[in-house]
Amino acid sequence: MAQMLSTNPADIAVNREQREMRIRWQDGHESVYPFDLLRIGCPCALCNDQRSRTASTLPSLTVLSGPVVKIGEVQANEVKPVGRYAINFSWSDGHDSGIYAFAYLRDMCPCPTCRAAQGAASSRE
Ligand SMILES: [Zn+2]
Ligand SMILES: [Zn+2]
Numbered sequence: 001m002a003q004m005l006s007t008n009p010a011d012i013a014v015n016r017e018q019r020e021m022r023i024r025w026q027d028g029h030e031s032v033y034p035f036d037l038l039r040i041g042c043p044c045a046l047c048n049d050q051r052s053r054t055a056s057t058l059p060s061l062t063v064l065s066g067p068v069v070k071i072g073e074v075q076a077n078e079v080k081p082v083g084r085y086a087i088n089f090s091w092s093d094g095h096d097s098g099i100y101a102f103a104y105l106r107d108m109c110p111c112p113t114c115r116a117a118q119g120a121a122s123s124r125e
Contacts, residue, residue: 005029007103012087014079021079023105031109039074039091041108042098 006027013022019035078090082099090096107118 005106007101007106009102014076016076019075021076023102025106029109031105031111031114033105033108033110035074035076035091036072037108037110038076038089038100039093039095042091042095043100043104044095044097047095047098 006025008026009023010026011024021033023031075092080088086099086101
């Protein structure tokens with residue numbers, strides 16, 4: 001798990017109007033996460049299990065069961081820090097068990113640069 005990238009956020013801004021969260025990392029990189037992406041990428045055991053049944057590299061909202069919140073609608077009711085290593089979202093569909101570690105968030109950064117790196121990494125089976 002050697003990582004060169006900073007997983008320490010210097011600044012976190014949650015924008016409920018834009019429905020996105022912006023993290024500026026201590027190494028200067030900035031990540032913008034649409035709520036849809038965060039909800040889809042929920043790292044809790046339940047969602048992980050749901051996703052593992054579809055062999056997609058990128059999670060898809062269609063595999064989630066339970067209350068259906070369409071892409072473009074999911075809202076964060078509450079955002080809470082979890083210790084100093086993670087944050088927790090309460091989503092508008094009632095799901096709130098996802099603990100988003102900063103390392104995980106850094107890993108799922110949707111910017112083109114990071115996506116390219118992820119594509120190379122996720123080809124392992
Ligand atoms: Zn979940
Ligand atoms: Zn990035």
